[in-house]
Amino acid sequence: MGKQTHKRRSIKHRANPIGSRVAAGVQQGVMEEVPQPEQVLPVIQKLSSPDSTERAWAAACISNLIMAGAGTRKLLLSKGILPKLIERLTDDNRDVLEESVGTLRNLVSVDPVIAKEYYSRDILTPLGTLLPQIIQTIDNILNNAPVADEAEQDRRRTVWDLAENFIYIIWSIGEASDKYITAINRMNIVSFLISFLTVADQCPSRVVIAAGQCLTTLTDDNQEIYLEFQNHPEYVRMLFDVLSKFDGTEKILVRVLTCAILMNIRDVVQMSSSWDEDFDALGELNKKLLPILTTSLDYDIQTAAEQTKAAMNSGHVTKHEETGEITPRPKQPLSDEEKYIHSVEERLATLQLSLEILADICLQDESGDDGWEDADMDMGEEDAPDNTDVINEDNIDEFFQDTSAIDESNAAAVNDSLIRSNPVLHAFTTEIFPHLIRLATPTSLSFPHEEVAPSISQALALTHQRALECFNNFLLGMNEIPSKFWFKEQKSDAIQGWRWLFNTANTVAAAPQSEDRDTVLESIVGCMWALGRGLGQDIPLEPSDVPALCGAYEASSSTMMRVKIVGCLGPIAMRRGDIETNKHIGVFIMNILSQIGSHGTSPEVAVEALNFLYDVYSDCAFDYDDPVFVQGGFLAQLRQILPSVRSMVKITDRRKNFDLRSRADEALTNLVAFIKYKANERRL
Template identity: 30%
Template sequence: MGKSQKKRSMRRHNPMRVPDSHLPRGLASASSTSSKTEAILPILQKVMESSDATERKWACVAVSNLIQNDPSTRRLLQGKNIVGALITRLTDSEEEVIVEAAGSLRNLCIDGGYDICAEMYNKNILVPWKTFIPKISNTLAQYLESPATTPEKARNLVYDFADNVITTLWCLSETSNKALNAINEIHLVPFLMSFLAARDKISLAPVTAAAHCLYVLTDDNYPAISDIRADAGYISCLLDIVRSTKALNGKAKVPLDPRSTTLKVLCSGILRNLSPLPPPTAASFVDIDKDIVLPLLQPVITPISLADASKVALELVEKQASEIQIENLSLEHAPKSDHKSQAELELERLEATLRTVQLALEILTGACATLPDPESDTEKGVENDGDHDGEDEDLEMDEADTDMQDDPSPINAASTSFLPTLLAPLLALVHPTSLSFPPLVTPSPHPPTTSALSAIHISALECLNNIFLSLATSPNPSVSADHDAGRKVWDEIWSALAVVGTETGLGQERRQEMWHVAVGVLWGIGNVWKGSLVPSEEQVKLLIQMCDATSDDAIRVKCIGTLECLAQHPQSIDGNRLISQYLLSILPSNGAPSPAGTEPLIQAASALIDIYSDENMPYDVNFRQGGYLARLASSVDDVKKAVRGIDRRKQGGRDLRRRAEEVRDNLVAFIQYRKDLGL
């Protein structure tokens, strides 16, 4: 079964707020689709390079205003080298210009995603950034020593600047391994932990930004992990935050400021990234998942209603439209960085709440992945199978394939006992709202909310995927025996997918991603409740259609695995026939390779063996009357050829080759078994 588990590749924990994949590429296209083209030239040609510091500050603020929820304008500015211009302003002689330039760069990072982050890194943003870190540390230390003597305006300026610098570092850390390695060399952990340690004395914004950055840096990144593990005070600080009940609303048990919840969630994620915690401290005996992650995060994902959140967002957008005053972007009316309306502030608060739910789901996905990662050949020892085809036995090891689970270690069922309690809240979060997946012809009225909602649906599905993977591998008898629950879960996923729809094309990537993750969940449900799910003809045809339409082997394998489970409903003879005939069509024949590819071929062959391993099942009539035995026997030589063609040198090649050889041998044995039956 495919698994989400923890991904080794770089990924954004905060996906692009304002997706732009639906827009045509090119500077001319950006100019034609942006409503603010006329406002951009004065900023770039006159103001950004002005000798007047007020004008330069105005220009930096205006960039943030112009790109807000506007991907066309963001692209147009990017094409005009706004990143380079803003980085130049980081060495400005006026502090306020530097702060505003840093703020615009931060907003570009968050709104624009990987491309802009990569451009910033390539244009050496880390050079000025490195000079800011010790200055921020020194200023913060002075404020903490004598807070009463520090003007509030000066404190807020430093807090905003720290937030901008830290958030940009967080985004850059997710851009590439090259950027991450450069940031590792800065040794940010003491700097970032100082904000967490001072959380009760300073603004929450830079504290949560520091926690976000630490969460990203400790995600499979040994330098940062070792820096935190080396200081017991750091671990104690993180534990204090997640265990704190300060500022709780007694009735709802939710912190009054949503950022307080975000901070606790992030710290639980950091602790999980660090686990196991090093001895000899008392913290080393803490079960992070059982004692911290689950008790803290389940209440975060349970009470929220996405339908209500969507409704509130639409009401606020309408309210915001009525509040908008057409601003004259002139030098005499310099915009302020805090000029947001009440509706805008409430929309940001709503988005922050939704992002915290998404974050909690991401951490829970890891907690629900109770299976060990597949062991590499180096760890297991490569056995000589006598079929190396002249390949070099000293091939460089590839990364463990995240879509194959190879010989998982036995798991105590007690370790998955908590999983069923998460099903209800997770299923509630997979159902799309009217804002979740807007059609291309009617773009979202508030893209950040749409982005957050779709991310929550997908994250909830990834969590469910790991839950069912774990339950299938370490069965919980009370769960698998409840067939009504299995059918209910199955129907809920399909109900959500019906709302998502099958629209494809530019701008519909999240919709497609929803389907791709969901089919893995369906496979998991099918494995847990195998034999009790009735194969609906419509659902079977949709799975076949998806398998045929995609070029992604991993998705094809998931579709085939789901079909295999549906085919094993004893009384569904017609459904079994429809599925088995499709699986047979995937097999190679007459020397021609499989039309679906080698990995789907291996899955299809394995599925046919499992489906017809019991000749007493009612649907076995299809095997006998359809002449399946002869069809399987005629494919053996071509299957063997396909197995020999698997390149161990490619990523995942060794695991796939081992799996394929096992299926090849099972196929030969199965054919002989059925021949011996004489049916």
């Protein structure tokens, strides 16, 4: 089973602050009718007025029109506001410039696709010119420099809004396409963004969070920016200083964002001159990050959901008519209820990012990083088992006769001992595991039958998904340990986990159909697959489990969901002493394979179903082999299916899907060998 991976991206926390001055009489998000072109054109024309006051008014007014609805935005864009607003970024009047930046930020916040047009219209050039001005003003504030004149006072008063809007635009462009990040790199923006994290206690938190989210995106798989960190080792030290500067839950999102950045650049951290040559930098990095990440998980999402519902029904929350999101009226302070809901959004964003980082830590062994599965590296080359040779029927005798082969059982025992002592594994098994179960459990707002707080519901669903992905990666890691000791020594947790997964799936499946619901269900089945592999004979099966999985297969149109269900059925079918369950599943799998020729079964599912057969019916000594495989005529059916499998493999385009074609080729080769093997197995 392949490990579940996902590219970590920063969590978009999209508030929609307007510029510092808002046009009188225009209220954000409450316009009932789409304005007509003759009403909009005069506003757009004022963007080019010789009067700077009119230009500033026009930019602020357009900002509010943007928030009024999709129809109004479409009208504004059709009248060419985008190039006009970008042109205003070089306006010699500060008010006009700042209102234009705020308007551009609002536009991309409600229509992220527009970021691509920002890039194509070279918005980065005027923004690059603006950057040193922002830096200078903020430096003056932080250093308590004397105010030179009234213009300087105005710049200081509005610079935090300007900085946040500036960062948000850069971040949105970076999120839009990896190729745009190369151009952003040339702006030398890293030190600017890090500086906000280092002075998080002196800047508005919204600006610090925007900087952290932006830098998390920019450092995600970005080789060019790694070079900048290598050339400036002080950046790494500054990030570590951020982690130690605050305690407990103080500035928790800032600290988690810093953890994400450090994880993104962990290869640079390892090579950084701040470490000794022989120092286990990545191991120490994990030890330093884990307490912060674990602390961040301590949030009661069930209570948050109930209190959010109460806040939304209080009558003290202003909703956007188009999106249902909270959109407080300009110049009016947030109500206590609105502040609470924003705090819930921020904490859920923190949870999601923490869970993504923890899921990555579970998989670090794949890249040779410091995870709990690389303990054999600590044994030294002369002690480590050689796993480079694949043992098969042709070379197995030669392998065991090779006197140079080490005693793998002894090596595994040493390996197992080292793994058990790993602090990362200890943290996962004792502290993080219970959090994952709690955070993956749906709330009353996660998949509501009636929308109450759409952004919170979506954030809760994503939190459940991230918790399940982390749980899945943890289980996969435990499966990779030869002794699989967690499943034996924490058998009670594992068994309870199986039942909890089924109960949770039933709860989620009863919710209204949505993409979020289906994604969470798929994640649950992935966890069942990994947990079933570890539990093996100890799977606590109930009569309804297999019918539920088979029914979910038939009801789903998702290829990956079907693949995971077939994979999940494998460990269940391999249980001894339950021939009827094996027969139920075996017949189900053979039916899936019979539909290859009619294209009712996709190649991905077919490959997994074939692998199921090779694993489940690999030995005639299994108690279910004769009554199910032999008496059920599975061998004859496989011979009939073989031509369809050949055709399936042939039409799978290697150029378009190399991995799938390779797996299909292997499955076909194994099928031919399996048919021959099963035909001769009982004659030996």
